[in-house]
Amino acid sequence: MILRRDTKEDDTVIAMLAAALRRDISFGALLPDQKLKLQSLRARYGGSNHSMRETLRLLTAEGLVEATSQRGFRVASATEDDVRDILMVRTEIEKLALGLALEHGDVAWEGRVIAAHHALRKAETRVAETTDDLTAMEWDEACRAFSYALIDACGSPRLIDLQRKLYNQSRRFRLALLRERRLDFDGRCARQQTLVDAVLARDSNAALAALEDDIKSELHPDI
Structure with missing residues (x-):
């Protein structure tokens, strides 16, 4: 039996995580250029490593988060x-x-x-x-x-x-x-x-x- 992830459930979790991070970036709870570490984010917002990584990729596509050369993430600058x-x-x-x-x-x-x-x-x-x-x-x-x-x-x-x-x-x-x-x-x-x-x-x-x-x-x- 091949186990498949529940895509709909994953998408819902990612959407909820993205909304929470968008809010906190917008209100300054997450500061410009702040490093975003998966473990710290999971402790604060929940989700799995996979869902949080996908959330950060989504926010990177939206221009709110930047991917660093070391494959990490940070909040986009605000100059x-x-x-x-x-x-x-x-x-x-x-x-x-x-x-x-x-x-x-x-x-x-x-x-x-x-x-x-x-x-x-x-x-x-x-x-x-x-x-x-x-x-x-x-x-x-x-x-x-x-x-x-x-x-x-x-x-x-x-x-x-x-x-x-x-x-x-x-x-x-x-x-x-x-x-x-x-x-x-x-x-x-x-x-x-x-x-x-x-x-x-x-x-x-x-x-x-x-x-x-x-x-x-x-x-x-x-x-």
Whole structure:
């Protein structure tokens, strides 16, 4: 009898481990350039050697973890050059995807954008008053949902996949700005309202300009 591993079960474990590591990288519990040793990670998060190694390979493909020359792993760096590079590429990817969504999106898509924007406004109001971990996580999720809603009618699974990878790479920079109280929530509110109004009006030039301003404001407000 040939024993086969339960692929579905393995995939579920890897997905859970990846979500936990993404969260801790984003919130700074795992620091930039920190070495990631299998035994230490297993003691902290669980899983087998196989599942943890596959998790690290997945996060390496997403740009959150780097494989070292000695076949080890470490958290990806988070330098000024890193944030500028992510900002540049993410802006171009999202502008391309939003332009396609404006061409192809229907009324249902507009409704999803409005709903995600409404949820984000509520989350931003809460996080502007208090920045405990739970509120910050809820805000981060609302930011993610709004960003995804804007492009989900673009019709390109590859563009969506690229946007999600870049968005995950950018999370720790946005959350660092939140912890440092460097986010201008009034300005963000105005920019996001301008963006939604332009989307609903199908004003491509205004929407793309507003999107670029919004991404810059949440990643590098000093640019």
